Amino acid sequence: MKLPETIVWTGKSIRLLDQTLLPGAVKYRECATLEEAAEAIRSLRVRGAPAIGVMAAYTLALAIRRDNPQSAAAFFDSMRRNVEAIDATRPTAHNLAWALRQCAAVAKRTGSDDPGTLSRAVIDEADRIAAEDRELCRRIGAAGSPLVPDGAGVLTHCNAGALATAGMGTALAPLYMAWEEGRRFHVYADETRPLWQGARLTAWELSQSGIPVSVLCDGAAASLIASGRIDLVIVGADRITASGDVANKIGTYGVALAAERHDVPFYVAAPRSTFDLSLSDGSSIPIEQRPPGEVTAPLGTPLAPAGVEGWNPAFDVTPASLVTRFITDAGVIAPPFYETIGTLFGGEATGGGEREGGNRPG
Amino acid sequence: MKLPETIVWTGKSIRLLDQTLLPGAVKYRECATLEEAAEAIRSLRVRGAPAIGVMAAYTLALAIRRDNPQSAAAFFDSMRRNVEAIDATRPTAHNLAWALRQCAAVAKRTGSDDPGTLSRAVIDEADRIAAEDRELCRRIGAAGSPLVPDGAGVLTHCNAGALATAGMGTALAPLYMAWEEGRRFHVYADETRPLWQGARLTAWELSQSGIPVSVLCDGAAASLIASGRIDLVIVGADRITASGDVANKIGTYGVALAAERHDVPFYVAAPRSTFDLSLSDGSSIPIEQRPPGEVTAPLGTPLAPAGVEGWNPAFDVTPASLVTRFITDAGVIAPPFYETIGTLFGGEATGGGEREGGNRPG
Numbered sequence: 001m002k003l004p005e006t007i008v009w010t011g012k013s014i015r016l017l018d019q020t021l022l023p024g025a026v027k028y029r030e031c032a033t034l035e036e037a038a039e040a041i042r043s044l045r046v047r048g049a050p051a052i053g054v055m056a057a058y059t060l061a062l063a064i065r066r067d068n069p070q071s072a073a074a075f076f077d078s079m080r081r082n083v084e085a086i087d088a089t090r091p092t093a094h095n096l097a098w099a100l101r102q103c104a105a106v107a108k109r110t111g112s113d114d115p116g117t118l119s120r121a122v123i124d125e126a127d128r129i130a131a132e133d134r135e136l137c138r139r140i141g142a143a144g145s146p147l148v149p150d151g152a153g154v155l156t157h158c159n160a161g162a163l164a165t166a167g168m169g170t171a172l173a174p175l176y177m178a179w180e181e182g183r184r185f186h187v188y189a190d191e192t193r194p195l196w197q198g199a200r201l202t203a204w205e206l207s208q209s210g211i212p213v214s215v216l217c218d219g220a221a222a223s224l225i226a227s228g229r230i231d232l233v234i235v236g237a238d239r240i241t242a243s244g245d246v247a248n249k250i251g252t253y254g255v256a257l258a259a260e261r262h263d264v265p266f267y268v269a270a271p272r273s274t275f276d277l278s279l280s281d282g283s284s285i286p287i288e289q290r291p292p293g294e295v296t297a298p299l300g301t302p303l304a305p306a307g308v309e310g311w312n313p314a315f316d317v318t319p320a321s322l323v324t325r326f327i328t329d330a331g332v333i334a335p336p337f338y339e340t341i342g343t344l345f346g347g348e349a350t351g352g353g354e355r356e357g358g359n360r361p362g
Numbered sequence: 363m364k365l366p367e368t369i370v371w372t373g374k375s376i377r378l379l380d381q382t383l384l385p386g387a388v389k390y391r392e393c394a395t396l397e398e399a400a401e402a403i404r405s406l407r408v409r410g411a412p413a414i415g416v417m418a419a420y421t422l423a424l425a426i427r428r429d430n431p432q433s434a435a436a437f438f439d440s441m442r443r444n445v446e447a448i449d450a451t452r453p454t455a456h457n458l459a460w461a462l463r464q465c466a467a468v469a470k471r472t473g474s475d476d477p478g479t480l481s482r483a484v485i486d487e488a489d490r491i492a493a494e495d496r497e498l499c500r501r502i503g504a505a506g507s508p509l510v511p512d513g514a515g516v517l518t519h520c521n522a523g524a525l526a527t528a529g530m531g532t533a534l535a536p537l538y539m540a541w542e543e544g545r546r547f548h549v550y551a552d553e554t555r556p557l558w559q560g561a562r563l564t565a566w567e568l569s570q571s572g573i574p575v576s577v578l579c580d581g582a583a584a585s586l587i588a589s590g591r592i593d594l595v596i597v598g599a600d601r602i603t604a605s606g607d608v609a610n611k612i613g614t615y616g617v618a619l620a621a622e623r624h625d626v627p628f629y630v631a632a633p634r635s636t637f638d639l640s641l642s643d644g645s646s647i648p649i650e651q652r653p654p655g656e657v658t659a660p661l662g663t664p665l666a667p668a669g670v671e672g673w674n675p676a677f678d679v680t681p682a683s684l685v686t687r688f689i690t691d692a693g694v695i696a697p698p699f700y701e702t703i704g705t706l707f708g709g710e711a712t713g714g715g716e717r718e719g720g721n722r723p724g
Contacts, residue, residue: 221616253588309576
């Protein structure tokens with residue numbers, strides 16, 4: 001199983017797979033300065049909430065290393081400036097801010113006044129965030145793999161794969177795991193307008209691993225499901241409410257409706273960090289509107305006539321009633337979700353920082 | 363109400379709106395020879411089944427005129443050769459073959475051996491086909507207009523408008539009529555991957571008429587409907603079975619599922635010629651697969667990695683149970699469709715040539 005290494009810390013730089021060039025070119029980019037790393041985040045060379053979190057943490061480690069502080073005061077000054085600079089690259093990315101806070105907190109917690117020790121703590125925390133992300137993906141994969149039978153047709157939407165995380169992804173993790181266990185299946189990837197993550201990224205990473213994949217237009221998903229070729233649908237999630245309503249990439253809801261109509265299981269794979277128990281249901285999930293030009297001028301080519309507006313929400317909400325199972329790092333849960341989601345968080349506080357950030361492929 | 367003139371017979375040439383250039387450029391193209399007209403059909407400068415039928419008839423008239431036959435024998439020889447040449451431009455276009463047959467039959471029926479009279483009969487028949495198409499569109503518009511309330515949000519898919527016919531279209535005809543009657547509304551046009559007819563053509567012709575229109579990605583239609591902005595969905599049809607199952611542009615079925623879920627009326631506008639009573643239900647409708655490159659390399663830009671397959675059906679089938687009303691040139695019909703469709707064809711034979719061809723926007 002050949003999974004792409006989205007982000008690697010070399011010890012003195014960050015090596016990342018430039019996702020803006022995929023699949024035409026597979027090019028790794030070496031970021032040796034704050035400027036280079038910040039540009040990579042801003043320009044979406046790295047994307048997917050978990051991957052962005054990992055990138056932010058390593059970028060902080062890199063920037064402090066370049067500043068080479070000679071005192072604790074210089075270290076904390078460097079950290080403050082760099083956290084601010086990195087934070088500004090994508091102001092609405094939850095995982096980015098969360099990862100930076102984690103690193104800063106860990107450094108403070110050392111109680112050390114040795115700049116070397118402090119810098120080391122930041123690097124260690126970045127390593128820990130990356131390792132935790134890999135482990136969450138692995139657990140989701142292990143939990144979901146038994147749901148992927150030999151000979152299946154599988155439909156997915158957007159990219160919630162290795163490219164969106166430091167590990168094997170969320171929605172794609174059960175597929176990678178099932179494939180490694182020897183089961184064979186065919187994946188259909190919705191192209192995922194407006195940004196084509198399915199055609200560009202999901203198709204690429206699956207075919208890199210030798211998993212057969214076909215791409216289709218988003219509008220063709222319902223008739224693909226009606227044709228009987230699909231045995232399960234599996235998608236990631238951006239946010240899941242206490243009731244089990246799912247915000248995910250625009251287009252997910254329509255796929256869920258078609259799956260229900262044809263009695264095809266609809267699985268949502270996400271780590272517990274994606275559940276936001278402060279939201280009781282989907283109506284309270286804010287939906288970001290993206291630039292209309294992504295619709296009216298695809299690939300930069302103006303298609304709609306001048307003056308015509310584009311309606312371009314980034315996400316839609318799939319009601320819990322359309323979800324067959326959630327596949328999480330703590331196992332697979334079934335309805336009634338209001339109860340079973342509660343049990344996921346049994347002994348824990350529900351508003352913690354770890355869940356605020358965490359693993360959200362975008 | 364400014365509707366585009368898709369095809370105009372000037373008396374010695376065909377002037378057509380070059381749809382391959384829309385909406386970037388509004389250019390009329392003058393076809394004065396068989397070769398120019400055939401190229402226009404082949405290159406999809408004119409599209410939509412009814413418009414292609416009209417174009418084929420005028421192309422035949424044009425080609426015979428250029429041959430300038432001096433005897434009945436020369437006329438029929440010219441007609442035979444030109445019918446063959448035009449027929450070959452788009453071998454699967456039903457309306458094209460139908461229109462050519464109509465013209466040939468009418469010429470023969472004159473019983474004349476004057477080449478001028480025979481040529482005139484072909485031109486008259488082409489005029490009649492165009493006028494009939496305009497009249498069918500007008501009747502559909504009149505029947506459907508009362509279903510479009512003031513202040514409505516209207517969703518449509520693909521282009522079943524003036525650009526696909528010689529008249530005001532099928533799905534868009536009730537909208538044009540309602541607008542002329544003074545009611546105001548907002549149209550949302552699915553971009554309609556893979557060929558973008560919604561973004562390019564529907565958005566263009568509506569905005570030309572001053573009707574406000576927004577374009578959205580096909581995957582966003584379900585959440586647009588869920589948002590409460592849509593009061594009715596109206597689409598055209600390629601073929602409708604005796605039971606009321608509807609083959610239409612890929613993506614239609616998903617829109618119908620979302621409309622049903624949110625109790626939004628789903629209207630299908632089509633002339634009686636679109637009903638194919640030889641088919642009992644949707645499972646017997648053949649679905650054409652189009653070139654995979656339309657999916658994997660949108661606008662000619664390869665997006666999916668090499669070796670990844672595209673799944674690209676041209677049409678999908680929406681079951682009759684999801685259709686609220688059919689809007690036809692003989693009025694609006696409600697369920698049970700098996701009965702009400704029968705009444706549309708009450709006194710008529712059901713296998714006639716007129717219905718085999720006829721008005722099918724594509």
